Amino acid sequence: MSELLELAESLLARARGGEEVEVYVARGHETEVRAYEGEIESLSSATSAGVGIRVLQPGGEAGARLGFAWAGSLDQDVVAKTLEEARDNARFATPDPHVRLARPDGHPPADLELWQADLLETPADRKTGLALDLERQVRAADQIRQVSSADYGDEWSEVALASTTGIRAFTRRTAAYLSVSAIAGEGGDTQTGTGFSVGRTFADLDADRAAAEAVVRSTRMLGATKARSGRCAVVFDPRVVSTILAIVSSALSGEAVVKGRSFFADRVGEQVAVPSVTLVDDPTDVRAFAAAAYDGEGLACRRNVLVEKGELEGFLFDTLSAERAGTAPTGSAVRGGYASTPGAGCRALVLAPGDLDQAGVLEGVGEGLFVQSVTGVHSGVNPVSGDFSVGAEGLMIRGGSLAEPVREVTVASTLQRMLLSILHIGGDVEWLPGIAAGQTLAIGDMQLSGN
Amino acid sequence: MTDTLPAEPLIGHDVLERVLGAALARGGDMAEVFAEDRQTTGAVLDDRRIEELSSGRERGAGIRVVVGETTGFAHTADLSERGLLDAAEAAAAVARQGGRGRTVGLGSAAAAVPRVAVLPETVAKARKLELLRRADEAARGAGGAVTQVQVGYGDSRRRVLVASSEGVLAEDDQVRTRLNVTCVATGDTGMQTGYESVARTLGFELFDEVDVDEVARLAARRAIGKLAARPAPSGEVPVVLAGGSGGILFHEACGHGLEADHIVKDASVYTGRVGELVASPLVTLVDDGTVAGEWGNFAVDDEGRPAARNVLIENGVLTDYLWDWLRARKEGRASSGNGRRQSYQHLPMVRMTNTFLLAGEEDPGEIVAQTPRGVYVAKLGGGQVNTATGDFVFGTTEAYLIEDGRITEPLRDANLIGNGPEVLRRIDAVGTDFAMTPGTCGKDGQSVPVGCGQATLRITGVTIGGTAA
Numbered sequence: 001m002s003e004l005l006e007l008a009e010s011l012l013a014r015a016r017g018g019e020e021v022e023v024y025v026a027r028g029h030e031t032e033v034r035a036y037e038g039e040i041e042s043l044s045s046a047t048s049a050g051v052g053i054r055v056l057q058p059g060g061e062a063g064a065r066l067g068f069a070w071a072g073s074l075d076q077d078v079v080a081k082t083l084e085e086a087r088d089n090a091r092f093a094t095p096d097p098h099v100r101l102a103r104p105d106g107h108p109p110a111d112l113e114l115w116q117a118d119l120l121e122t123p124a125d126r127k128t129g130l131a132l133d134l135e136r137q138v139r140a141a142d143q144i145r146q147v148s149s150a151d152y153g154d155e156w157s158e159v160a161l162a163s164t165t166g167i168r169a170f171t172r173r174t175a176a177y178l179s180v181s182a183i184a185g186e187g188g189d190t191q192t193g194t195g196f197s198v199g200r201t202f203a204d205l206d207a208d209r210a211a212a213e214a215v216v217r218s219t220r221m222l223g224a225t226k227a228r229s230g231r232c233a234v235v236f237d238p239r240v241v242s243t244i245l246a247i248v249s250s251a252l253s254g255e256a257v258v259k260g261r262s263f264f265a266d267r268v269g270e271q272v273a274v275p276s277v278t279l280v281d282d283p284t285d286v287r288a289f290a291a292a293a294y295d296g297e298g299l300a301c302r303r304n305v306l307v308e309k310g311e312l313e314g315f316l317f318d319t320l321s322a323e324r325a326g327t328a329p330t331g332s333a334v335r336g337g338y339a340s341t342p343g344a345g346c347r348a349l350v351l352a353p354g355d356l357d358q359a360g361v362l363e364g365v366g367e368g369l370f371v372q373s374v375t376g377v378h379s380g381v382n383p384v385s386g387d388f389s390v391g392a393e394g395l396m397i398r399g400g401s402l403a404e405p406v407r408e409v410t411v412a413s414t415l416q417r418m419l420l421s422i423l424h425i426g427g428d429v430e431w432l433p434g435i436a437a438g439q440t441l442a443i444g445d446m447q448l449s450g451n
Numbered sequence: 452m453t454d455t456l457p458a459e460p461l462i463g464h465d466v467l468e469r470v471l472g473a474a475l476a477r478g479g480d481m482a483e484v485f486a487e488d489r490q491t492t493g494a495v496l497d498d499r500r501i502e503e504l505s506s507g508r509e510r511g512a513g514i515r516v517v518v519g520e521t522t523g524f525a526h527t528a529d530l531s532e533r534g535l536l537d538a539a540e541a542a543a544a545v546a547r548q549g550g551r552g553r554t555v556g557l558g559s560a561a562a563a564v565p566r567v568a569v570l571p572e573t574v575a576k577a578r579k580l581e582l583l584r585r586a587d588e589a590a591r592g593a594g595g596a597v598t599q600v601q602v603g604y605g606d607s608r609r610r611v612l613v614a615s616s617e618g619v620l621a622e623d624d625q626v627r628t629r630l631n632v633t634c635v636a637t638g639d640t641g642m643q644t645g646y647e648s649v650a651r652t653l654g655f656e657l658f659d660e661v662d663v664d665e666v667a668r669l670a671a672r673r674a675i676g677k678l679a680a681r682p683a684p685s686g687e688v689p690v691v692l693a694g695g696s697g698g699i700l701f702h703e704a705c706g707h708g709l710e711a712d713h714i715v716k717d718a719s720v721y722t723g724r725v726g727e728l729v730a731s732p733l734v735t736l737v738d739d740g741t742v743a744g745e746w747g748n749f750a751v752d753d754e755g756r757p758a759a760r761n762v763l764i765e766n767g768v769l770t771d772y773l774w775d776w777l778r779a780r781k782e783g784r785a786s787s788g789n790g791r792r793q794s795y796q797h798l799p800m801v802r803m804t805n806t807f808l809l810a811g812e813e814d815p816g817e818i819v820a821q822t823p824r825g826v827y828v829a830k831l832g833g834g835q836v837n838t839a840t841g842d843f844v845f846g847t848t849e850a851y852l853i854e855d856g857r858i859t860e861p862l863r864d865a866n867l868i869g870n871g872p873e874v875l876r877r878i879d880a881v882g883t884d885f886a887m888t889p890g891t892c893g894k895d896g897q898s899v900p901v902g903c904g905q906a907t908l909r910i911t912g913v914t915i916g917g918t919a920a
Contacts, residue, residue: 036520036716044524045541046796050509066502072509073528085506092576094500124544148718148839183718183839190720192839229686229920259498260599261635263642339507379833379846380866380916384635384644389683389865389916391835391844408842410868410916412685447918449685449868 005170007074008162011053014083015164020056020064020101021083022167022297025049025074026338028157033128035135035150040128049074050338055086056101063097065090070339098323101165102297107331109293109300110284114173116201119154127152130178130207137211138182138195143219145185148192153177154202167298174200177433178210184218191224191405193217193372198289198433217372221393224405227450233368233423234411234446235361235397238430238438240374241351245436248415249281249346250383252306254317254332256344258324263386263416264312272312273419278352279307281316281332287431288348296335296342304330306349318344349436354425358440361424363400365442370394370402371411386415409450418443460612460622461486462512464557466532467614470514471555474539475616477546479518482539482555483615485753486512486530487795489607492571496583496602504576513795514542517777521545526796555616563610563622563750566743567654571606571628574655579604582630582663589664590634593671596678598642599635602667606655613755621755627746627900628657629889632667636674643680643863645673646832646848650889650900652748673830673849676861683850683865683917689825690867690910691818691853695886697831698903701736702806702892703843704836704871705729709763709771710789710801711778713838720841720872721769729769730875733811733908736764738773740788740804745902746889747804754790754799761787763806764875775801793897803892807904811881815907818880820856826915827851827858828867833890841871865917874913882907 008023015021027049034041052070059065067090071082093099135150154176161169179196195213197206236244256262264272273279283292283301292301297319305313316332317325321344333342356364375391382388389412395402413421426440462470467484474482488510495503512535513526523545527538571579586602609625629650636643647670649661692700705721713719721729730736740758742748749758754776762770774782775790778801791802819827827850834845850862887904 039519040521040545042522042524042798043545044798045544046513046524046526048526048528048796068503068505070505070507072507072511078508082508089504089506089576092501092504092580094502096500096502146717146839148713148716190839192837226914231920260637260642339509341503341505375835375837375842376833376844376846376866376868379831379835379844380864382644382864384642385677385864386641387864389846389918391842391866391868391916393842407840408868408870408914410685410844410866410914412683412865412916412918414918447685447916447920449914449916451687 002160002170004158004160005162005168008160011079011083012162012164018058020164022054022101022163024052024161024338026157026159027074028155030155031127031153033131033152035131038132038136043128048072051079051082052338053083053086054101054341055090056099057090059095062095064099065093065095066099067093068341099320100323101163102167102299102319102329104166105299107300107302112284112286112291112293114200114291116174119174119176119201120156122202126202130205134178134180134207134211137207138180138214141215143184143186143222144182144215146183148181148183150180151178161298163298169294169298171292171294176202176205178205178207180210180214182214182218184222186222189222191218191221193221220395221405221407224393224407226408227396227406227448229449229451231445232448233365233442233444235365235368235370235440235442237372238428238440239432240371241441242432242434242436242438243374243377245349246434247377247381247383249349249435252315252346253344254315254321254325257315258321261384263384268312268314270312271310273307273310274422275310276354276425277307277310277419277422279349280305281346281349283347285348289431289433290347290435292347295331296333299329299331301347302331304332316344316346318342346435350429351425351439353427353429353439355427356424357428358426361426361440361442362397362402364424365397366400368397369406369448370397388413388415388418409448412447412449421445461488461610462530462612466535468555468557470535470539471614471616473536474514474516474543475555476552477543478551479516479543479546481517481616483515483613484512485795486612488610490572491605491607492579494580494583494604496587498599499587501580501583504580511795512538514538515798516542516546518546522798524798557614557620558618560620560622563624565608565624565626567626567656569655570608570626571655572608582658586632586663586667589667590632590671593668594675596636596638596675597634597671598637601633603631605629611753615755619755621751623750625652625749626654627652628654630663630666632670634671634674636678638678640678643674643677645670648889650746651744652746653744677863680861680863682919683862683915684919685915685917687912687914689822690913691822691825691827692905692908693827693829694815694882694884694905694907695888696828697888698807698905699831699834699845699890701808701905702803702903703834703845704874705736706803706806707836708838708841708871709773711772711774712801714772715778715781719838725769725771727769728767729872730764730767731878732767733878733881734764734767734875735809737762737809738803738806742805745805745887746900747902752788752790753792754786756786756788756790758804759788773801773803775799791899793899797897800895802894802899803901805887805902805904807887808881810883810885810906813880813882815882815884818882818907818909819853819858822853822856822909825853826862827853842868843871844868862917865915867913867915869913874910877911878908879911880909
């Protein structure tokens, strides 16, 4: 048994009569290298550790009360104080008949290879070398004026979760990434583009690909102008689709549904999207960036079908939202680390792929706008109302091919309407960093706002 | 002010000197220790229940060593001398050429005391939660269409200590308190949301100044009002921004572009333009970390430099950028007091504090009256900018049509998009009704509290991204 799980378990003995206690312990290490103009601009290396404790106190008929406290330390005294603090906080919660800690539900955890020990053995020289190589490649490309950042990063992390209700979970993972931002320039014109590569270890990273992406994405935007306003078909790049799906996912959270904050509420069984849409959250797919064996409450992660052939099938639940909805948790508790409590959410959302590659989708659409990046997603997309309005840049689609570049426009619709206006779903699934995969996606009849 | 006694220093004077000496043992131009002790309380009322009351504690130190153009950084949660020496050694790994070490002597710093009347840690938890219940009731009382209310409360006390081989030795004790309300209203047209928050660099006395009920009712009215909203227009329209509607326009249109880290990398449209007219002559823009009580206020920044008032644009002419220690050193000048970091686990970088447009002379009502057709934005949400191209977006969360010089129908949320220097040139009226609003600014993965301010102003044309033709 891991040392971390032992630490978590050791605290459970301090639970008082009738009390339920859950201890989440995490520790990790991060390395970050930034290259600039052939030199290492910064090199950071840091270890962190912390604990988050939930205490549930019985409150009779009215229900139980939950308190939470966290600390950025695994020092014994600090951890003991944190437990006291969580216990004290529980006194102030509103008693709730639905509140409870997760109980083991017999679902077996997937056996996933998320730990690549060789990352820990990779010498620092190779990491700085890769960042320098990435920066050099982009800087050497035609029409590139500046590389504003070229980063290598990696991390390892371990999480243990134990509760008086029988939860015992230990996971560890490694991750590595490259990311680069290029500024292309020609005369007075300036455009930007980013590239990245992610993996579980050093050897998974592809600097050539990340560099080429940043170069293509910035240089093809040179000469961009504002487009004319009007309604048109919009083809979204896989990266953008991953971002949009992540927002849609918050409306699929059981917590949002039971609290009346989702436009999908009360619509199970209805046709919410075109029949080509099948949407699944499957954290047991090892290719997913956030793949995981256990969820944020220590239940096994599992495959959940959310939309099948356009019909809404169900939602993602953690223990609390499942109790409120009168259903069972789907192993979908997510938490942002030791300083936060779990909530229901997705980890590995993906649309069932269609047959066309990106060129095929563009050809199928014929005329419209190809969007390579969006801005203002947090200020312009509302998962409660479904209103959708984002800043966009990309290229016009003419005769089924990419044509002149376009900037400083917005595209708008509602999420509800977009799901019912999908024209093509690409087969080019990419497992991007974040909680959703991306693929090329064409949506008909959106409002483009420009001149 | 209370007679709070300064707490024990986070790290003793002699330990700091030894750690800085160790950080420079293999050479290097500068070494710095940044120690932090943060205590937080958070509470959430949702769906009529106090769902969560949480407390957090985090302390540690980040150590950086600068050698030529390279920065080494390491952090530790272990504030013992052994823990700090280990971190110093890790940060010093960039100084591999093995230069000569030196000893570091520090002066003395005045111990910091929190500049607030009521430390949140002295307030009973029950009193904090009472605010949440009041806000919930007030929001629900604002109209039957309100179907869900979430209220968040948070306070934090952040003690920091900065010491560097350049002789910096400074402490600060920052207390912040906030309350925010999000409402959902439901009607025949679906659901809409409304949001309002108060957040100040103050203690619990914040709630002597602020009427929590009014904050809640405002959030509720925003949600209810949008149930009857029509889709926002599309295309370029004149836009009037209400005083205190967010001020995020300047934060995005030029604030980020004036941060020296973007400037020295030639990654901003404002590079090399000091002395030029970059905005309408009505624009005088200031960044000021000294404004007591505002969300972006502090005594010293996270590099130990005193907060300062910096004029960035004066009557439309670009006068200066924002600087931290690293970028200022490159230009042979002093930092402007804008070196900030999210926590001890992060490197400092150039950040805004409280950024605002000075008030003008026009009557706000007249500005609307003299706008035949356009969009009136009463409240803005967030925004985003690409500093290299200057293109930026900012979202509306309460907006109306202006028809014949009058504010008429409510509009659904939309983003506006523009190019910084272009939009700043198109400001043709600035009112007298100045107000500040709090926000959280994200940059390169780090979040810091900032303030934004402006009076009512008009932009002659900016693109709004609605769905109506």
